[in-house]
Amino acid sequence: MTTATPTIHSAGPRVGSRSFLSQLRDGDEIARLVTFLFAASVVLVTVLLVLELWTNSALPRTKFGLHFFVTQVWDPIMNEYGALPFIYGTVMTSAIALLLAVPLGIGAAIFLAELAPARISDALQFFIDLLAAVPSVIYGLLGFFIIVPLMRTVIYPALNKPLGFMPMFKGPSYGVGFLTAGIVLAIMVIPYIISVSREVLLSVPRDQREAALALGSTRWESTWKIVVPFAKTGIMGSIFLALARALGETMAVTMVIGNTPKISASIFAPGYSIAAVIANEFTEATGDLYLQSLIELGLVLFLLTFILNGLARLLIIVTTQKGSGIAV
Amino acid sequence: MKRIPMLLAAAIALSALIWAETPLLINGAGATFPYPIYSKWFDVYKKNNTNLEFNYQSVGSGAGIRQVTDGTVDFGATDGPMNDEQLKAFQEKRGTGILHFPTVLGAVVPTYNVPGVSGALNFTPDALAGIYLGKITKWNDPAITSVNKGVNLPANDIVVVHRSDGSGTTYCWTDYLSKVSDEWKTKVGKGTSVNWPAGLGGKGNEGVTGQVKETPNSLGYVELIYAAQNNIPYGTVKNSSGAFVKADLNSVSEAAAGAAKEMPDDFRVSITNAPGKAAYPISTFTWLLIPEKIPDARKREAIKGFLSWMLADGQGYNEALTYAKLPKEVIEKEKKAINKIQ
Numbered sequence: 001m002t003t004a005t006p007t008i009h010s011a012g013p014r015v016g017s018r019s020f021l022s023q024l025r026d027g028d029e030i031a032r033l034v035t036f037l038f039a040a041s042v043v044l045v046t047v048l049l050v051l052e053l054w055t056n057s058a059l060p061r062t063k064f065g066l067h068f069f070v071t072q073v074w075d076p077i078m079n080e081y082g083a084l085p086f087i088y089g090t091v092m093t094s095a096i097a098l099l100l101a102v103p104l105g106i107g108a109a110i111f112l113a114e115l116a117p118a119r120i121s122d123a124l125q126f127f128i129d130l131l132a133a134v135p136s137v138i139y140g141l142l143g144f145f146i147i148v149p150l151m152r153t154v155i156y157p158a159l160n161k162p163l164g165f166m167p168m169f170k171g172p173s174y175g176v177g178f179l180t181a182g183i184v185l186a187i188m189v190i191p192y193i194i195s196v197s198r199e200v201l202l203s204v205p206r207d208q209r210e211a212a213l214a215l216g217s218t219r220w221e222s223t224w225k226i227v228v229p230f231a232k233t234g235i236m237g238s239i240f241l242a243l244a245r246a247l248g249e250t251m252a253v254t255m256v257i258g259n260t261p262k263i264s265a266s267i268f269a270p271g272y273s274i275a276a277v278i279a280n281e282f283t284e285a286t287g288d289l290y291l292q293s294l295i296e297l298g299l300v301l302f303l304l305t306f307i308l309n310g311l312a313r314l315l316i317i318v319t320t321q322k323g324s325g326i327a328v
Numbered sequence: 329m330k331r332i333p334m335l336l337a338a339a340i341a342l343s344a345l346i347w348a349e350t351p352l353l354i355n356g357a358g359a360t361f362p363y364p365i366y367s368k369w370f371d372v373y374k375k376n377n378t379n380l381e382f383n384y385q386s387v388g389s390g391a392g393i394r395q396v397t398d399g400t401v402d403f404g405a406t407d408g409p410m411n412d413e414q415l416k417a418f419q420e421k422r423g424t425g426i427l428h429f430p431t432v433l434g435a436v437v438p439t440y441n442v443p444g445v446s447g448a449l450n451f452t453p454d455a456l457a458g459i460y461l462g463k464i465t466k467w468n469d470p471a472i473t474s475v476n477k478g479v480n481l482p483a484n485d486i487v488v489v490h491r492s493d494g495s496g497t498t499y500c501w502t503d504y505l506s507k508v509s510d511e512w513k514t515k516v517g518k519g520t521s522v523n524w525p526a527g528l529g530g531k532g533n534e535g536v537t538g539q540v541k542e543t544p545n546s547l548g549y550v551e552l553i554y555a556a557q558n559n560i561p562y563g564t565v566k567n568s569s570g571a572f573v574k575a576d577l578n579s580v581s582e583a584a585a586g587a588a589k590e591m592p593d594d595f596r597v598s599i600t601n602a603p604g605k606a607a608y609p610i611s612t613f614t615w616l617l618i619p620e621k622i623p624d625a626r627k628r629e630a631i632k633g634f635l636s637w638m639l640a641d642g643q644g645y646n647e648a649l650t651y652a653k654l655p656k657e658v659i660e661k662e663k664k665a666i667n668k669i670q
Contacts, residue, residue: 076519259529286389
């Protein structure tokens with residue numbers, strides 16, 4: 001009977017008896033098509049991005065192959081390029097950032113959503129949104145003029161004296177390095193974690209809390225044992241967002257990381273990140289191999305983001321198999 | 329019906345009028361170091377030649393060379409001369425050669441932050457190369473103390489700071505180190521970015537300056553202009569005649585004059601470690617890159633006109649912006665080279 005059923009699979013209610021033409025007249029089909037194109041453009045941009053990075057990094061890919069990932073030398077004069085120190089720096093700074101930002105951010109979100117009076121919560125949320133909108137170069141300056149000296153005079157002695165026997169805390173400090181970059185990144189991503197986690201926590205149904213309280217749990221017990229697990233997936237989503245921002249951050253990192261392509265166990269040592277080296281060297285990169293190696297670094301960053309996000313998602317699937325309510 | 333051809337004719341005449349009125353746009357891209365003087369020049373030159381419009385983007389020497397080779401701009405600008413490989417690439421891509429025109433002079437100076445030291449420190453070429461190679465690691469190393477008698481240098485580790493972004497400043501600095509140290513030449517080499525054996529990277533002159541100011545016992549290098557404009561103290565460097573020279577407009581011009589006698593016809597010359605008693609050894613030209621053949625006659629004449637003006641009146645604007653003037657010999661030689669543009 002209805003020969004003109006639309007070809008796009010619809011998730012909404014099916015409208016069997018109306019013809020395609022009448023749907024078109026009503027605007028349903030147009031709306032669906034237009035929004036579909038918008039959604040598809042996201043995929044298209046991603047695909048084009050990868051394609052562009054891939055085709056423009058042909059030289060180093062054929063020349064270095066997989067060695068690109070394990071070589072530690074970055075020498076534009078001898079035309080030898082390896083990504084390992086940059087991968088290490090990117091992962092290390094992002095890990096430090098998340099280690100610091102996740103407990104802080106989630107803790108703050110719990111307070112704002114569950115424990116603070118609504119007026120205070122809303123007022124604070126305003127400031128948090130403000131923090132999220134600050135350009136990264138401002139955070140870089142803040143890091144350079146405040147955290148770098150603080151690192152040298154306070155944080156480094158405090159950590160190095162008692163813990164200096166561990167390779168992680170060994171060696172001299174110049175103020176700049178992995179830890180400094182990690183701290184600056186943590187400050188930058190905390191607003192994201194708080195903002196998203198708070199929204200998720202606020203959207204946990206009231207029944208859940210009331211049921212817990214009715215069963216005799218304290219306020220904290222209902223928050224920690226019922227509300228937070230319920231919102232787990234959403235909170236994880238906020239951490240993804242934070243991770244993505246930390247991995248790709250350029251300006252703030254390059255100002256405080258020391259820009260030295262070396263792999264060191266110590267978190268006080270200077271290092272380098274992928275985004276920072278691209279920003280630093282792209283404009284003056286002469287020679288095709290040099291330029292294309294930088295582009296391949298971009299591809300590596302893309303890959304790294306992809307893998308880390310995948311791993312994080314896997315982690316969620318494994319840990320939340322019992323099922324939880326809200327996803328972001 | 330008769331009106332239409334008339335209207336058409338009127339439209340054509342009008343568009344021709346507009347065409348003639350539209351200023352000729354000349355695009356350039358390249359080095360950031362000479363950007364202040366270039367924008368001043370283009371601005372002044374435009375006032376006397378209202379039919380011209382210069383658009384210069386300071387995207388960096390490397391990008392400038394790339395863009396002029398690809399033909400996306402009419403001229404390029406660079407702090408380090410194009411190498412033979414790049415010249416060949418240009419020839420292959422564009423079917424013509426490219427000419428280097430020195431425009432102004434710059435210099436790179438060592439800056440430091442040593443607690444208790446206030447005056448200017450003296451540096452020998454060996455000391456600078458040793459420090460940047462990571463071989464001289466203490467401020468009280470004999471290589472430094474022997475030429476700084478009476479200065480109480482501490483036994484602290486030297487924190488070496490270099491540029492992290494690719495730059496002409498780094499090119500000049502490493503070009504100098506390559507000339508004075510064979511070890512540097514073979515191990516590191518010269519370029520806008522190199523594989524540094526030691527030290528931390530700071531982004532831009534301001535990044536290096538900030539890092540040096542913030543870190544006790546540090547040593548870095550910055551452009552002379554930047555140091556002068558921001559009152560950053562810097563040291564003297566021993567030149568090839570054995571004299572310790574402080575960088576200023578005169579000592580930099582002196583270095584160019586020393587090199588001018590042996591100026592090659594293509595102007596691709598490094599003036600680091602130049603001869604001359606008063607010459608500052610870490611000096612450099614910065615160049616405009618002009619294709620030898622410019623098919624568009626209007627553009628060709630405009631560029632040639634600008635070059636002649638730049639070599640004469642243009643040089644008068646240099647010192648106010650703390651760029652050193654070109655020596656006379658170089659100017660005379662460049663004037664002849666302008667005729668090569670066809």
